[in-house]
Amino acid sequence: MTRVLAADIGGTNLRLAVVSENGTILEEGRFEARLSSHGQTSQKEAQTCVIQTLSKAIIPFMEQHPTPAIGIGFPGFFHGNSGVLAASPNLPLLEDFALAERLSEQLGMHVAVQNDALCAAIGEQRFGAGKGKTNLLHITLGTGVGGGLILNDSPYTGEHGMAMEFGHLRVVTKHGRECGCGNSGCLEAYASATAVADRFYLASGIKADARQVFKLACDGNKEAVSILAEAGSYLGQAIAESVKLLDLESVTISGGLSHAWEFIHPSLMNTLNENLIPPLRGKVKVLPSSLNDNAGLLGAAVIASIN
Template identity: 70%
Template sequence: MDRVLAADIGGTNLRLALIDENGNFIDESRVEARLSRHDQQTREAAENYVLDTLSEAITPFLDQHPVSDIGIGFPGFFRGTTGILAGSPNLPLLEDFELGKRLSERLKIRVAVQNDALCAAIGEQRFGAGRGHENLLHITLGTGVGGGLILNNVSYTGERGMAMEFGHLRVVHKQTHRCGCGNYGCLEAYASATAVARRFAERSGIDTDARQVYEYACDGNKDAALILKETGIYLGLAIAEAVKLLDIETITISGGLSHAWHLIHPPLMAELNDNLIPPLRGKINVIHSTLDDKAGLLGAAHIASRR
């Protein structure tokens, strides 16, 4: 691929990068973009808010680095490669939104857009810990929990663009915390960075963020250590269900919360093996991303180059 602009849209930040055909990062930028916290009351207002936010963040970077294509990883369900956002659990007013087309018109540039976790899966399989594997399940642990699936070297989106919404697998079978999708018991409500901060506050009375919870755990705080252990357990349970369905042996995990790997991974693997059928126990590899937080950007660059 030639140089392309890649964007990774998270619940809190928007990251941009100019990337060349070998996956090298030429320039990067990060801006705050709290899309999921907008207070718009109508669909039209919500759509314009998203378009305005993305345009205002991307345009200055494009002015510095003119390119003909941009690839974007965005949190939501997309209808194949059409660029149409079918829906987004944390942006409920956006349904059947022609995000790719409308943003292309705003920026006057070709835009390819896909689910952010699927972009991360593509990046991880092409450049990271999933390299060399034809089949890969990739999980992102950030503000939310996402999942992307590669089968036989092809990204799988499902019939309606909603495959591998890993964060919405049910791991708790009682009505406690409601997820952004409207259901109870979703993995995202228990194992995302947002959930870790909330659960720690409920247990300790201390309001903070997931990064600080990790630091507390490293300093010996028992409440913080327990929350991260439980996070690993919830992840192991969800991965076991996915593996029983897909019979896939390589899982990679990225995202800010994965920095607590040494605290999350041991309970994750124990719970995973406890919940697998016997022939699969001990045969599943759950690997920390080697791309740190760059998997999504690399995947976004790839979908842009494929246009």
Template identity: 45%
Template sequence: MSKTCIALDVGGTNIRAAIIDAQGKILQQHSYTAQLSQITGNQQEVEQQVIEHISANIEVLLGQGENIQHVGIGFPGFFDNQQGHLIASPNMPVIHNFDLSGQLSKKMNLTVSAQNDALCAAMGEFHYGVGQSSQSLMHITLGTGVGAGLVIQGQAYGGDRGMAMEFGHLRMAKTGDYCGCGNIACLETFASATAVLRRFNDHSQTSVRTAQEVYQLAKEGDALAKLILSEAGNYLGSAIAEASKLLDIKHISISGGLCGAWDMIYPYLRQSMEAALIPPMRNNIIVQQSSLGDDAGLLGAAALVNR
């Protein structure tokens, strides 16, 4: 039986779907706009519409002629580690204990596996990207928020309730901006692409449109842009040090929009990380950009099937 599969990376505004072979090669892919977080209705209605959106995407690829039996899905939310149910999805609050993979499997007569999207990205990087020769990997995404996933000895680590690696909500300071979670000064209020953009515009009272533009301004010598990127690096390094003191993972990969400013972030990240580590951990942690970039989530969804 072929292990070529269909993989989906479900985001808040976009569903990406691909046919991927057992070696992690993307054979075909398409992207589909779907404002899942805008779906209204009661629990059953919302869950039904999510199934409709996802199955429509699978159908398109099934029509391409390959004899595909397996589907892997990365989806934003907390997955139960016993039954694989989606316990909750922060941007779709009515969803509760949703058997996403079971319902899709029944509807489509396929084997379906689903897991948290950030954890899928970590699995993708571990099996097909920079983590291929590592025993364990922590993977961080600096995008709209700051997401992270942990692979320990090849196994996706979800914690007791699928809520592990809420790395973007580590508390970095006593004061700062409010975070979407309701707390103040979470890492993602400093070190996401969104935060860098918002902080620059707030402090400069301008309307730059992307974090990449903030980076360009920093390259041209803008002191505020440089400060905001250095702070993103500093806080990210401190947060990695705190995570390292608990997890002792010696390989860390980073992807997401803010990696476009890597040369202005990394030196600060490294310096603040090393300073906060315990001495025997120093100069012994690899922190690098991911090699898969935006494909990590898709490939990790495929890894759910192939591992």
């Protein structure tokens, strides 16, 4: 892996970095880039808009830092490692769109694109807490809950690029909280930053975001402690279901809410082990990311080199 560019695309902005072969971030910048289909009417218009928005942010940075390739973690589903976007929940007009190819024409360099949570899994396995693991389940705890899976040293994408909808595993089968996907009882409705803030408000009457809930828990606020512990317990339940199917040994977790590790991890491990079949109990290790929110960016750098 030579020195490459890496991009991690969020809802409203884009992080760009120059990453060295050993996973060191040499330069970094944060740019506004609002990806949305809002107001667009045709697929073509939506395609042009996403290419222009990304190029506008990337071109000045790449001119300052010339490299042979860029890897991008993108909030969407991709067909295998083709860089073809199958679908993106937030950009419904973009379907079966050759994003990597089109962006490559625009930028004049090699472009690799993959799902953002899968990039985080790749980064964590190459450089982070999952380093050296042949199989790894990586969970991203942010506004939503995502997952990425490495099986036999390869990123696993599924038949339609939609594998690891980890946040939509059902952890409450009756009268569960409503989820953004239209179902109810999904993990994301209990363990995302949004859900933690919302459940804390319902329990305490206090409006606070997930970061503030964490601070309140540190100060001993009982409802805050309890909501975070419950998020951990639901996470443990969803990990148990995944392990009963895939018999994995290594799980890593990144994202904002993972910083509340001391409040999440004990209940997570208890529920995980309770829910496993007896011979698997005690065999699964769950670790926080060791990459300070850079897992996705570093995974994007990896795919720029291998794809």
